Amino acid sequence: MPKVKFLKNRLLKENIEVDAKGGETVLDVAAERGIPVGSNCGGVCGCSTCHVYVVKGFDSLEEMGDNEADRLDLAFDVRLESRLGCQAEVADEDLVINITEESLKAYLDENPQVRKHLEETGEFKFVPHHHH
Ligand code: FES
Numbered sequence: 001m002p003k004v005k006f007l008k009n010r011l012l013k014e015n016i017e018v019d020a021k022g023g024e025t026v027l028d029v030a031a032e033r034g035i036p037v038g039s040n041c042g043g044v045c046g047c048s049t050c051h052v053y054v055v056k057g058f059d060s061l062e063e064m065g066d067n068e069a070d071r072l073d074l075a076f077d078v079r080l081e082s083r084l085g086c087q088a089e090v091a092d093e094d095l096v097i098n099i100t101e102e103s104l105k106a107y108l109d110e111n112p113q114v115r116k117h118l119e120e121t122g123e124f125k126f127v128p129h130h131h132h
Contacts, residue, residue: 001019001020001021002019002020002021002022002090002091002092002093002094002095003017003018003019003020003094003095004017004018004020004026004029004090004094004095004096004097005017005018005056005094005095005096005097006018006030006035006097006098006099007055007096007097007098007099009098009099009104010104011036011104011107011108011118011124012035012036012099012124013124016033016035018033018035020090020095021090022089022090022091022092023089023090024089024090025043025085025086025087025088025089025090026050026052026054026083026085026086026088026089026090026095026097027039027043027050027085027086028043028086029090030085030097030099031128031129031130032128032129032130033126033128034125034126034127034128034129035099035126036099036103036104036107036108036111036114036124037050037052037085037099037103037107038050038051038102038103038104038105038106038107038109038110039085039086039106039107039110040106040110041086043086044086045067045068045071045084045086045087046071047071047106048071048072048074048075048076048084048102049102049103049106049107049110050084050085050086050103050106051072051075051076051078051082051083051084051085051100051102051103052082052083052084052085052088052097052098052099052100052103053079053081053082053083053097053098053099053100054081054082054083054088054095054096054097055081055096055097055098056094056095056096057093057094057095057096058081058083060091060092060093060095061083061088061089061091061095062089062091064083064084064087064088065087067087068083068084068087071084072084075100075102076100076101076102077100077101077102082100085097085103111127113127114127
């Protein structure tokens with residue numbers, strides 16, 4: 001079972017490694033555990049708030065399609081290892097993911113209760129979303 005590791009950032013206090021199933025998107029893997037990845041459009045390649053850097057395992061991913069490439073053109077701070085979390089499906093290799101600042105910001109905008117908790121306590125709170 002491939003593992004996906006999310007590197008610590010200003011919201012995640014430490015690296016978090018989780019099991020994933022092949023074919024699951026990086027966004028789904030994150031959302032199921034409440035790991036902060038934005039998803040303004042609901043995962044249909046209509047925004048760029050799920051923008052992540054795939055710092056390990058990038059080559060194991062299926063190549064991105066035109067839709068994803070067009071969306072990424074509109075994202076901030078795009079790098080060689082950029083992907084949209086809702087389009088990048090876990091394959092057979094482990095991945096290491098660095099969530100972009102753009103995506104963290106979007107996540108907080110989408111989850112005002114998490115932002116409020118963060119402002120009040122300084123602690124990030126995990127809120128899993130279950131996709132069907
Ligand atoms: S969630 Fe909008 S493009 Fe991925």
